[in-house]
Amino acid sequence: MKTPTTESQESGVESHLTENSEIRNPKSQMLIALAGNPNAGKTTLFNALTGLKQKVANYPGVTVERKEGFWKAGENAARLIDLPGLYSLDVTSMDEQIAHDVLTGKIGNLPKPDAVIAVVDATNLERNLYLVTQILEFKIPVVVALTMVDLAEKQSLEIDTAKLSELLQIPVIAVKAGQKHGIEELAEKTFEAAQSDKIPHLPWLTEAEFLESDEDIHLSLSDDAAANRKIFARYNFISDVYQESVNALETTERGVSEKIDSVLTHKFFGLVILVAVLLLVFQTIFSWAELPMNLLESGFGALGELAKAVLPEGILADLVIDGIIAGVGGILVFLPQILLLFLFISILEDTGYMSRAAFLLDKLMSKVGLHGKAFLPLMSSFACAIPGIMAARTIENPRDRLATIMIAPFMSCSARLPVYTLMIATFFAGQTVFGFISVGAVLMLAMYALGIFTAVIAAFVLKRTLLKSPPPPFVMELPPYRLPNLRTVFQNMFTRAWLFVKRAGTVILTISIILWALAYFPRTNTEMFVPPDANASAEEIQKAKEDFQQSEQLRNSYAGKLGHLIEPVITPLGFDWKIGIALISSFAAREVLVSTLSIIYNVGKDANEESETLTQAIRDEKRDDGTPVWTPLTALTLMVFFVLAMQCMSTIAIVRRETNSWAWTLFMVGYMTALAYFAAFVTYQVGRMLGF
Amino acid sequence: MILTNLPIGETAKVVSVKGNNAVTKRLMEMGVVPGVAVKVVKTAPFGDPIEIRLRGYSLAMRKSEAEAIEVSE
Numbered sequence: 078m079k080t081p082t083t084e085s086q087e088s089g090v091e092s093h094l095t096e097n098s099e100i101r102n103p104k105s106q107m108l109i110a111l112a113g114n115p116n117a118g119k120t121t122l123f124n125a126l127t128g129l130k131q132k133v134a135n136y137p138g139v140t141v142e143r144k145e146g147f148w149k150a151g152e153n154a155a156r157l158i159d160l161p162g163l164y165s166l167d168v169t170s171m172d173e174q175i176a177h178d179v180l181t182g183k184i185g186n187l188p189k190p191d192a193v194i195a196v197v198d199a200t201n202l203e204r205n206l207y208l209v210t211q212i213l214e215f216k217i218p219v220v221v222a223l224t225m226v227d228l229a230e231k232q233s234l235e236i237d238t239a240k241l242s243e244l245l246q247i248p249v250i251a252v253k254a255g256q257k258h259g260i261e262e263l264a265e266k267t268f269e270a271a272q273s274d275k276i277p278h279l280p281w282l283t284e285a286e287f288l289e290s291d292e293d294i295h296l297s298l299s300d301d302a303a304a305n306r307k308i309f310a311r312y313n314f315i316s317d318v319y320q321e322s323v324n325a326l327e328t329t330e331r332g333v334s335e336k337i338d339s340v341l342t343h344k345f346f347g348l349v350i351l352v353a354v355l356l357l358v359f360q361t362i363f364s365w366a367e368l369p370m371n372l373l374e375s376g377f378g379a380l381g382e383l384a385k386a387v388l389p390e391g392i393l394a395d396l397v398i399d400g401i402i403a404g405v406g407g408i409l410v411f412l413p414q415i416l417l418l419f420l421f422i423s424i425l426e427d428t429g430y431m432s433r434a435a436f437l438l439d440k441l442m443s444k445v446g447l448h449g450k451a452f453l454p455l456m457s458s459f460a461c462a463i464p465g466i467m468a469a470r471t472i473e474n475p476r477d478r479l480a481t482i483m484i485a486p487f488m489s490c491s492a493r494l495p496v497y498t499l500m501i502a503t504f505f506a507g508q509t510v511f512g513f514i515s516v517g518a519v520l521m522l523a524m525y526a527l528g529i530f531t532a533v534i535a536a537f538v539l540k541r542t543l544l545k546s547p548p549p550p551f552v553m554e555l556p557p558y559r560l561p562n563l564r565t566v567f568q569n570m571f572t573r574a575w576l577f578v579k580r581a582g583t584v585i586l587t588i589s590i591i592l593w594a595l596a597y598f599p600r601t602n603t604e605m606f607v608p609p610d611a612n613a614s615a616e617e618i619q620k621a622k623e624d625f626q627q628s629e630q631l632r633n634s635y636a637g638k639l640g641h642l643i644e645p646v647i648t649p650l651g652f653d654w655k656i657g658i659a660l661i662s663s664f665a666a667r668e669v670l671v672s673t674l675s676i677i678y679n680v681g682k683d684a685n686e687e688s689e690t691l692t693q694a695i696r697d698e699k700r701d702d703g704t705p706v707w708t709p710l711t712a713l714t715l716m717v718f719f720v721l722a723m724q725c726m727s728t729i730a731i732v733r734r735e736t737n738s739w740a741w742t743l744f745m746v747g748y749m750t751a752l753a754y755f756a757a758f759v760t761y762q763v764g765r766m767l768g769f
Numbered sequence: 770m771i772l773t774n775l776p777i778g779e780t781a782k783v784v785s786v787k788g789n790n791a792v793t794k795r796l797m798e799m800g801v802v803p804g805v806a807v808k809v810v811k812t813a814p815f816g817d818p819i820e821i822r823l824r825g826y827s828l829a830m831r832k833s834e835a836e837a838i839e840v841s842e
C-alpha cells in the first residue's frame with residue numbers, strides 16, 4: 078500500500094483515503110483536531126503524529142494557515158487538523174474565529190471534529206488548561222497531551238497526571254513528541270474518546286451561574302458581564318485542579334529565560350542588540366540574496382536563449398521568451414529574499430525573540446498607531462516589499478496589519494536603487510556640498526527619508542480614518558526562550574515561499590503578458606533604417622539597426638500610444654511621452670525603467686544604470702524646440718515619483734493575496750500613485766519657480 | 770492600588786479587573802483574575818510596556834492596559 082504524501086491541496090487527503098481503500102472503513106473518516114496555546118508544542122506533536130503526510134493551505138477567504146495531515150495508528154486512522162495556536166476560543170481574532178468555526182463544524186467542507194487533542198504545556202499548566210475548559214464546553218471529547226514534561230521536571234514541578242485526569246474527567250497523557258514517547262497511548266485514548274459520547278460534567282459552569290448571585294464577587298468584578306464571570310469561574314476551577322495535582326517545589330534559582338531576558342530586554346543593551354539583529358536581517362536580504370538572485374536571473378536568461386534556439390521565430394517565441402519566461406523569472410527572482418526573510422522570522426519567532434522585539438519597540442511604534450510587531454515587516458520592506466508584506470502576518474489585529482501593509486511599499490526597496498542610481502549618475506555625479514559630501518549620497522538619503530516620512534504620516538492618517546479602531550490590546554505573552562527546531566523552521570520557510578509563488582504567480586503572469594502585448598503590438602515595419610555612419614563595421618551597423626528597430630517598435634506600440642495619451646497628465650511634472658512609456662512599463666517592476674529608457678533612446682536594451690551611453694543619451698535628449706527634455710530638476714522629480722508611486726505588480730499581487738480584497742489593493746495603488754503625482758508636481762513646479 | 774503603582778520586583782494579589790472591553794477580557798483570559806498573585810518584572814526601555822509574571826509565565830502589557838488591574842496593598 079502506498080503511503081499518502083503531501084500533495085496538491087484540493088485533491089489532498091480525501092483522495093489519498095480513497096487510494097488507500099480505507100474509505101471503506103468508516104473509522105478513517107474520523108476528524109480529529111489539534112488545539113493548544115501558541116508555543117505549547119503543537120507543531121512538534123503534529124509532525125510526530127503525521128510524519129510527512131501533511132498539507133498546508135489557507136482557510137477559504139483568509140490568510141490563516143490550514144494544516145491538515147493523515148494520522149494512522151495501528152487499526153485506526155483519522156484526518157488530523159492543526160488549529161492555529163490560541164489562548165482562547167472567544168471570537169476576538171481571526172485565528173480564534175477559525176478555531177471556533179472548526180470546532181462547531183461551520184467550516185464548509187469540514188465536519189465537526191470527533192475529538193480534540195488539547196496540547197498542554199506542563200510548565201504553564203494553568204493558562205493552558207483555560208483553553209481546555211473552553212473546548213470542553215463545546216461538548217466534544219477532549220484528550221490532553223501534556224508536553225514539555227522534561228522541562229517541568231527541571232523546574233521541579235511534580236505533576237500528578239492521574240490526579241489531573243481524574244479532576245478534569247478526561248484522559249491526560251504525557252508525551253515526548255521528539256522521542257515518540259506516549260504517542261501510542263495518546264492514539265489509544267483519542268480513538269477511544271472519539272467513539273464514545275461520554276461528556277464530562279463541567280462544574281465551573283454551575284459555578285458561573287452561582288457567581289451571578291454572589292454579591293461579593295459580583296462587586297469585585299464590578300461592571301463585568303456574564304462572559305467575565307465565566308472566565309473567572311473557569312480559572313477558579315483550574316486553580317483548584319492545579320492545587321491538587323501539582324506540587325511546585327520551591328526553587329530560588331532564576332530561570333534561564335529570566336537571565337537571558339535581563340540582557341535582551343535591558344534598557345541599553347536590549348536596544349543595541351535589537352538594532353544589531355535587525356541590521357543583520359536587513360543586510361542578509363539585501364546582500365546575501367544577491368548571489369542567488371543573480372544566478373536565477375542568468376538562469377532565466379539562459380532559459381530564454383534556449384527557448385530562442387528551439388522555438389521558430391515569431392509571435393509564439395516572443396511571447397514565450399519576453400512575456401512568459403521574463404515574467405515568471407521576474408517573480409522567482411524574489412524567492413531568495415523571501416526564503417531568507419522567512420528563515421529569520423521563523424527563527425526569531427521560534428526562539429521567542431520576536432515578542433521581545435515587539436516589547437522593546439512598542440512605545441515607538443504606538444506613537445504612529447502601529448503595533449510593536451510592525452517593525453520587522455517595515456524594516457524588511459527596505460529590501461523588498463513582498464516579503465515585508467507577508468511578514469505582516471505576525472500582527473494579529475487585522476486593522477493594524479492592514480495599516481502596516483498599506484505603508485510598507487513606501488520603504489525604498491532595492492528595485493528603486495537602479496532608478497535612483499541612474500538619475501544620480503546622469504545629473505549629479507561628482508558634485509559635492511560643502512566640498513566633501515557627495516550630492517548623490519545626500520539625495521539617496523533624502524529619498525529613503527521621504528519614504529519613511531510619508532509612511533509615518535500615512536499610518537497616522539489611516540489609523541485615524543479608514544482603519545480607525547480602539548487600540549488593540551497589546552497584552553502579549555513573553556514565551557520562554559527556546560532553541561528553534563530546525564525542522565519547523567525550514568518547514569515554515571518553504572511553505573510560506575510556496576504559498577507566495579502559487580498565489581502571486583498567476584496575477585503576475587497575467588500582468589506580464591498584458592504588458593508584453595502592449596509593447597509588442599501593433600507590429601512595426603522598420604524598413605526605413607538608415608545606417609548612421611558610412612565607415613561603420615558590419616557588426617556596428619547590425620547593432621544600430623537592432624536598436625533602431627526595437628526603439629521604433631516600442632514608440633509605435635500600444636504602450637507608445639499610451640505614453641502619448643498620458644503626456645498631458647505628466648507634462649506638469651516635466652515628463653514627455655517617452656518618459657511616459659517608461660513609467661507605464663516600469664509598472665511591471667521599477668527597475669524596468671532603466672531598460673525601457675535604453676530602448677527608447679536607441680542605446681539597446683542591455684545598457685545598465687551606470688553605462689555612459691545611456692546617461693549621455695538622457696542628457697542629449699531634446700524636445701522639438703531644441704531644449705533638453707531632462708534637467709537635474711526632471712531627474713529629481715522622477716526620483717520623488719518613484720519613492721511614492723505603487724509601480725510593482727508583484728507587490729500588488731501579494732497585497733491582493735494578503736488582504737484578500739481588491740478594494741484595499743486598488744485603494745493602495747490609487748492613494749500611493751496620487752501622492753506620488755502630487756509630490757512630483759510640487760517638486761517640479763516649485764523647482765521651476767525657484768529657477769532650476 | 771493600581772498595578773502600575775506596584776514597584777518593580779514586588780508581588781501583589783489581583784483584587785479586580787475594572788472595565789468591560791477587549792483589553793480586560795484578554796487580560797482575564799490570560800489568567801489575570803481576582804485572587805491571582807502577580808509580580809511586576811520590568812518596564813521596557815522607553816518606559817512602556819511593562820512585563821508581569823503570573824501563574825508561572827511572563828505577560829507584557831501597556832501601562833494604559835495595566836491601569837484596569839487593581840491589586841491589594
Ligand SMILES: Nc1nc2c(ncn2[C@@H]2O[C@H](COP(=O)(O)OP(=O)(O)O)[C@@H](O)[C@H]2O)c(=O)[nH]1
Nearest residue numbers: 115116117118119120121224225559560561562
Ligand atoms: N523540551 C521540550 N521542548 C519541546 C517539546 N515539544 C516541543 N518542544 C519545543 O518547543 C518549541 C515550540 O514547539 P512547537 O511545536 O513549534 O510549538 P507550537 O507553537 O505549539 O506549534 C520548539 O522549539 C520545540 O522544539 C517537549 O516536549 N520538550
